[in-house]
Amino acid sequence: MKTATSPSANAYKGSPATASHLSVAADRNIATTAHFGGVIGCIPSAVIYYLYRGRGPFTEQESREALDFTLLPTLVIAVSIILSGVPAIGWFFGLLAALTWTFLAVSSLIAGIKVTRGNPYQYRFNTQLFTRILNRKK
Numbered sequence: 658m659k660t661a662t663s664p665s666a667n668a669y670k671g672s673p674a675t676a677s678h679l680s681v682a683a684d685r686n687i688a689t690t691a692h693f694g695g696v697i698g699c700i701p702s703a704v705i706y707y708l709y710r711g712r713g714p715f716t717e718q719e720s721r722e723a724l725d726f727t728l729l730p731t732l733v734i735a736v737s738i739i740l741s742g743v744p745a746i747g748w749f750f751g752l753l754a755a756l757t758w759t760f761l762a763v764s765s766l767i768a769g770i771k772v773t774r775g776n777p778y779q780y781r782f783n784t785q786l787f788t789r790i791l792n793r794k795k
Contacts (some may be wrong), residue, residue: 695765
């Protein structure tokens with residue numbers, strides 16, 4: 658008959674309290690994902706910025722750039738979709754949402770391709786809305 662034994666001290670090792678730093682390849686891949694995620698709005702770059710800031714300098718820089726750029730067009734698209742249900746002028750807001758998304762998608766794809774090569778990218782029409790919001794809180 659087996660008797661219960663106490664577990665050894667090494668059996669319950671936890672994970673470290675802080676996340677490890679990213680390798681150069683992982684840093685570049687996650688930064689690229691932040692830009693390509695702009696095709697569906699600001700949520701992917703916001704999640705990547707929140708999860709990976711402080712772990713990889715390139716990822717932090719590029720995800721913040723992507724978030725700065727995608728925040729305002731995402732808000733414009735969301736409001737336009739809501740207002741597209743208004744009779745008589747809804748077609749205008751539907752068209753505005755489609756054109757804004759097209760601009761957002763093309764710009765995000767161009768940025769993602771540049772960042773894949775390891776080069777930082779700055780959007781041409783970046784309003785830096787996220788940075789302005791953060792600076793206002795300080």
